[in-house]
Amino acid sequence: MPAWCAQANVPVMARVFLAGATGALGRRLVPLLLAHGHHVTGLARSTASADRIRELGAEPAAGDALDADSLRAAVAAARPDVVMHQLTDLASRDLAANSAIRVVGTRNLVEAALAADVRRFVVQSIAFAYEPGTAPASEDTPLDFTAPEPRQTTVRGIAELETQAARVESHVVLRYGTFYGPGTWYSPTGLMAEAARAGQLPANRDVTSFVHIDDAATAALRSLDWETGPVNICDDEPAPATEWVPEFCALVDAEPPAPSDQRTPFARGADNAHARGIGWRPAHPSWRISFRESRSAAHRM
Template sequence: MRIFLAGASGAVGRRVVPALTGQGHSVVGLTRNRSSAGRIEASGATAVLGDVYDAAALAHAVAAARPDVVLHQLTDLGAGDRAANAKVRVVGTRNLVDAAKAAGVRRIVAQSISWAYEPGTGPATEDTPLDHHGAPDRLATVAGIESLESAVAELPEWVVLRYGTLYGPGTWYEPGALMADLARAGTLPANADISSFVHVDDAASAALAALDWPRGAVNICDDEPAAGHQWVPVFCAAVGAPEPARVGTERTGWARGADNTVARKELGWVPSRLSWREGFAGL
């Protein structure tokens, strides 16, 4: 299978490239960083330097690759800039989808998130509506996700991977990264908000598996949604931060975690780290 991977040098993309080539796929990996091209090539793929905001150049790159599938793992989180990440979800996705359509690509697999659902009780399923009633910053995040997912769904065959919070090498949740710094500063709250996590290796395994999945959105997270009261102390211990103070007793309505039943029971994807507990222990 010929695959065009946008975001080949990101936390998930850099794991997906060698896995794809190891399975015999022909991979063209898009990166905007010249320093990442060598790693992509060393994994057996073809590296293409480009910027997803340059629509014409992106269209040319996709057409030249003649892919059977476009794999969208675009993010812009390196500097902790959520506005930049929202932009790549909206503008970058739009350009990538347009390029795929122009090249006659029928199938796309794209990265999304599993915490854009509306408030409710219990972990959210894929049938739970997105949240259109939050604070302005929350609404901006949800609007970016909605834009991404609606654009992706313009192709005949599409899969949206609604990842839980990514942790592990190359993410915000590893020693020396953003959340570890906050934990050491005592500003990562151990509150009642519930999160669902997924190790970056498991996110990559889902991206590979999704090449053959039926169309639709799928929650990709581990088996244990947990409140900050539970996971923050474990994360702090894992990254050498002091014991956090427990704060609050009421969770934010939308901070409910996500249900992975569809991925596990219907599609056969099982995370190698069944819980963030074992995952954090390996950081």
């Protein structure tokens, strides 16, 4: 008989079904799960995805998060203790497509998990959908339901995602800050680096909470035995764009813009006190240090 974590109601060595195994986060999460003794099945929408999942050491399962029947069959065959939803659709910057993953994809994953009597559901959410304010938001801060479009599409998608996840009695909602690091938008080859080089990244008073992609993966691993509910996953230093944009521009060899006093009220950052209180510690506690270390490393090459 396997040992069980009573708090999370999952085995200490769990069978994990991971949707999003080949993404920037998933590629880091799979090896972590395997190293801790878990069995990982990754959802594969294509032969190429299946091959990448095998290369990571996990078992692929053919299916599509937007196809309820194929997904239900894949989850049933995997017999997981935990379903993890780390899927996004960000490559094209299409908010509607990403919202479909959050709404339809999450609903399908939850339905498949419930049908397979899965005991635990972990889902990727965001820590920048909170209502306007001046201080970093805690998990108790309401979402920004009165936001205009296009933000309204994002907030509604997040609200539906979290509502669906709550249908599984034991669930964790990982409200991630803005990802940075290899394979993300905020890397020297990412979309935001292109924006910075094109002079399209404003240095205003909007506050961002970052999280390194490696720390995001570690939080997902740790979430297997966390209590039910949302958790902000971000570093220790929420910062206005007047501070982080010049540092990012230096990292990606872009000309820094002139600073501005403009501020978007909902751009407030997030508080990671709860995550720290349950034992998560970011290995990269400050985007500032990480940006500078990455710049120094690049100059040494």
